[in-house]
Amino acid sequence: GMITTLSGGGASLGIDVRDGFMLAVEQSGNTDIEVVIEDDQRKPEMAVQIADKMIQSEKVDVLTGIIWSNLAMAVVPSATAQGKFYLSPNAGPSALAGKGCHANYFNVAWQNDALHEAAGAHATAEGYQNSFILAPNYPAGQDALTGYKRTFEGELSGELFTKLGQTDYAAEIAQIRASDADSVFFFLPGGMGISFLKQFADNGIDLPVVGPAFSFDQGILQAVGDAALGVRNTSQWGKDLDNETNAAFVASFEEKYGRLPSLYASQGFDTANLLLSAMASADVSDQEAFRAALKAADFDSTRGDFAFGSNNHPVQDIYVREVIKEGDVYTNRTLGVTLTDHGDVHAADCAL
Amino acid sequence: MSPVLIAEQVLNGVQSGVVLFLMAAGLTLVFGVMGLINLAHGSLFMVGAFAAAGVASATGSFLLGLVAALAAAAAAGALVEVLVLRRLYAREHLDQVLATFALILIFSEGVRWVFGSFPLFLDIPTALSGTVSLPGGILYSRYRLALIATGLVVALGLYLLIAHTRIGMQVRAGASDREMIAALGVDIGRLYTVVFALGAALAGLAGALVGAIQSVQVGMGEPVLILAFVVIVIGGIGSIKGAFIGALLVGLTDTLGRLFLPPLFALFMDSSAAATVGSSLASMSIYVLMAIVLVLKPSGLFGART
Amino acid sequence: MSLLTLAHGSAFYGATQALFDVSLDIEQGEVLALMGRNGMGKSTTVKSICRMLPLASGELRFNGRDIRTLASHKVARLGVGLVPEGRRCFRTLSVRENLQATARPGDWSQNSVTDLFPRLGERLGQSAASLSGGEQQMLAIARALMTNPQLLILDEATEGLAPLVRQEIWAVVARLKQRTGLAIIVVDKSLKELSNIADRAVVLERGTSVWAGAMNDLDEQIVGRYLGV
Amino acid sequence: MKRAWVANVALICMLPVVAIWASMADEPFIITLATKVAILALAGVGLNMALGQGGLVSLGHAAFFGIGGYAMGILASHAQSYTPLLEWPMLIEGSNSMPVIWLLALVSSGLAALVIGALSLRTNGVYFIMITLAFGQMFYYFSISWPAYGGEDGLAIYMRNGFPGLNTLVPLHFFGLAFAVLLVALALATLIGRSPFGLALNAARQSSERVETAGIRPYRLQLTVFVLSGMVTGLAGALFADLNRFVSPSMFSWQTSGEIMVFVILGGVARLCGPLAGAALFILLEQLLGGISDYWHIFLGALLLLIILFARGGVMGLIAGPGERAHV
Amino acid sequence: MSEVILAAVGISKRFDALQASRDISLDLRRGEIHALIGPNGAGKSTLIQQIAGRLKPDAGRIVLEGRDVTALDTAERARLGIARTFQVSALAMEDTALQNVVLGVLGARGGAYRMWGNALARGSLRDRAEQAVARVGLTNMATTRASALSHGGRRQLEIAVALALDPKAFVMDEPMAGLGTSGSHDLTELLSGLRDEAPVLMVEHDMDAVFALADRISVLVSGEIIATGTVDEIRANSAVRRAYLGEEEGA
């Protein structure tokens, strides 16, 4: 069962996850797997209802697909409590990595903090002393700033929370200009990031900007345009990562859907492959065995090495990428690894 | 906090107020003047932005994009008025609310159907990009200055149109008694279509102008719509002047609230918590403003009715 | 040729029939009294003429032109000026705006109507909603005159007016009558005033015109029977 | 009138029949849907009191729905983590007993309605619509950014709260509970509708001057019904949260207000079972259309438009005939 | 001289530049019909509204049976016994005539917040309402909706609602407006009987009705009372003729 966002705002992410996932399923040629896909409209209530439906009526064994942390929080605990497996292709709220972890919950993307921590590490490595940091005022935003601060060793010249869904950042940009910052870190997913980058670029402030990959994703970059060029961002995946699986994935995705794959597509693809690998070695009805098979993570990931930590969250390398223009298309080039075999701090709170 | 920063933030407040005004003006026209509550006004904003982005990327001209935004929003507005809304003037507000709610659904998904789910790109025209320095050492975005100027011109033009022309009088007369104005020789049906299209065009213009500095995506209209409601409530329904003052008030309150509240809380809290709490309250500041205005003047600052 | 002809008109409010068979006609320069007790269909007839209510059947001509299906505003532009029952001034507009909004060029202008009703001249800037009842009535008449009609329809135009003003209005109607061209349909409850001013009368009873003729021929018997006096 | 009565009874009976059938056919999801219909209808019944009887077009009822939801979320999360809700001025513990939660939901949404109503009712017409909408948004933004109870993430409650004598985890039991509450609310609405209060309120909707010159203050009548209406919707919010075992700010969103209003209007304003018919149809459409196309909202929108333009009086208007604006 | 029931004492009211009421004093005595006449825009409705509580006077007091009610709002004054009717009927148009009247009884007796029981159930509430309906001769229209009543019917209904309030005084603004000759005639009779119930303060332009009904007449011109007296006194008053009646009516 796949619950994901296919309509309304944010649908592009869900569509990428779905397309990536289905690509993997198709390539495997495995006919034992039956995928039911439903649209949650990005509404938690809807996601819960669909989960109920999938579990109660369609009797699915494994759930996946949710994009947003808040929807995951609504669905995952009750689904795992009912003995279903949940594989997260995106969204890794800290609650589910720490105290709320569950043996049947596997995150194939990242724990929410990971990319922010990588950004902090990158900023430190670049020798920035004074960062101005901002994020929307909601849990993921608060986690983002915490994550950055965890690894950033310089000072903060400012810390701002913006309104979720805010589209005008003139006021914040003015404050950045007025501050003594030597770098800017921001976490503004979706349209917020587009707005911020465009406005930031237009304001002639010449400060390096770092952010997690979400605002520099393939789907979004085209809407940001030149304003994004040169910006560093952190990601566990890049389309130019040098491994066979990835090259094949990028090529086949582009061929099938006529667009470059995004981070989300890669995550969907990996999630499907993880599931397929587990199905190959165990039967779902045997919970123990299936769980172990998942945990082994015996599949070829598009990001290269991939393993699960004690709390079933990834332990993986995180890269720094830079936005470039390839012909007419804006995309990312991977510069290097910033965190190696990175797990997350919440694992300590997890009883598994 | 330096005076320059404050001055710059005031400008920002004015600028966001001006954009709100473009939205609110169309709404208040349609509301106050035609007695119609139009929740789909935000959709017209979105239509404008998408039309601008689509045409600008096809032709490479921002100006053509603006023209397209005006035309598309006006056309969408006129179409909606002719097909749906004109049957609802005589109905209760309730029906209008629901019908325009339905229109939002249709517009949002329709636009997504045509343009896909990914945000579109619309950039500031090169002539207006970058900053200018203003007296007092303020660096300010050229484009935003242009926005302010556009808003002021539109405000003035609208005010004159509604308050001082015969068309304006006829439209307002139609609001108070549609049947009667027709019986005195005015083609009120056509007039309303025109007014509605005008309101829509303003929303489309706002969408296009804002689209250049924000992301052009489905659902971009509703948050602005709700702010525009607040503006109208504060300013008084049907009053262009009220919409203007209300919009500036809301723009300034919002911007300055975001600037001052977090440091205010930082005086007695640690900075992270202050940032959270301060910005939580800042996001509610305009609603508090609205509540205060209401307590003092239930029909808004410039509203006619009690 | 008559200026306006309504023949065998019938009309409905939703499912209920209000007019059954109404006929009337009026010449240029003539004053026609439309009479009948409360609820007999006078205002409905007026609305049908102004096309505010569709005629279900019958014939309606203005200056020989068939206007049965013409839009309300087009009828007005042909030269029908209405002072509706209940005044219906545009409440949110000022007096001046009420006069200007629908004005059409002709002999009547803001100056000439404020000469006619000096009180309106004093209140030009005030909103119509705050006018006294009588002032609103004056405004409604002035507004109709400002459209410079060929046919003026006064539906209970003296209602709520002080006796002096009422007399003034009748005097105005008399003056208007003398000006060539303007035809007037008057609905009013004052029989006495109507008989002074009207040339002819049409009497309505339950949505049907039951009597038509010269005002002088309106005898006691008909008055008693149809007008309840 | 008779026809309306028959339609009401048939509609009310339909829901438990569907639920029981689903239970026998082992289709728990259908019971869940039926429960959802009952709960959303309850929210609609609440709104309909203000909207249908009071003429108060509130586009901010999501505020009460959300408050009810958070009453559940907050109490239950404290119970879940064994931390007291308040230590001062007195010790208040969390709770996972539905009656306690309902009480809190009623009281807190009633208080909120009192404040919002007291301010909003100073105005009328379009102002009222917009102000209630804005107040709803205020709660929305507050709930998103206030970190204590999960902010945008919301609060997940892993176990459905209990009700003495029932096993709420059994879908049919929970359905029965929600349905019983709905019945009580419907009965209450009927009672109020024909009472002196209902008469005065209906008159106030039509002419506030009339009521005033009869010696009654329309403001108070309307405030009273607004509070009642908020309470019923708040209770529905608490149940809805329990249905999903989850609350989040989206319960406060203006789309929620819009949807509650859609139920009411779709079903027929001021008709006793309007909200029920509306909610049932809405859920049905959502299930049917959602399967047809990703863009099903277009169809939903078009259908709504058709109903508004051509089927005045909503579904109940079609079924029960135009008839009287039923004194609910 | 009979007892004063309702009095306006030194009322003044200004709208911007316009002095709508200038130090107006007026009383309404038991058993009388007191007509208030005057040119259009003289300030009659403005005075009525101040008496009923819709407008607050800038200066002066309104006294009901010796009690100063100036500070009270419309609803409170109505409960104390000032029953107002409107020039343009203000009724609950979707409700039946009887329901409209029951509202009046509720206002007078309290109980508008009772949320149980049937408002129209047999009992004292309904009896009282039916009496009032009968008084104005609407009994066979009791279950007709107000919107379906004729103009005259609505006028009667307004009076029935006022009657249901069990008022100390009636205050009426142009009750005859819009009624035809025969309608005015019927209403004249109804009003005439009303004065035994409670005195009536009535604004009216229909001089036939005024002269037939009024015990006393006050004439308001430009916000000032220029004369108060019996019908004959007023007819004979040359200032009143000049300002209002004109020669013909006065004669």
Ligand SMILES: Nc1ncnc2c1ncn2[C@@H]1O[C@H](COP(=O)(O)OP(=O)(O)OP(=O)(O)O)[C@@H](O)[C@H]1O
């Ligand atoms: N809007 C309406 N809807 C339904 N019926 C109406 C409407 N207006 C008038 N009627 C009915 O139509 C009939 C004729 O009404 P009309 O207003 O034409 O009478 P009238 O002769 O002008 O009376 P009045 O002297 O009271 O003005 C009446 O029975 C009235 O009740």
Ligand SMILES: Nc1ncnc2c1ncn2[C@@H]1O[C@H](COP(=O)(O)OP(=O)(O)OP(=O)(O)O)[C@@H](O)[C@H]1O
């Ligand atoms: N709210 C207001 N603002 C300004 N002027 C007002 C307002 N209300 C009334 N007036 C003016 O006060 C004067 C008195 O009005 P009022 O309605 O009392 O007259 P009236 O004596 O009842 O006249 P009529 O007989 O024509 O009804 C009028 O000139 C009117 O225009």
Ligand SMILES: [Mg+2]
């Ligand atoms: Mg009439």
Ligand SMILES: [Mg+2]
């Ligand atoms: Mg008056």
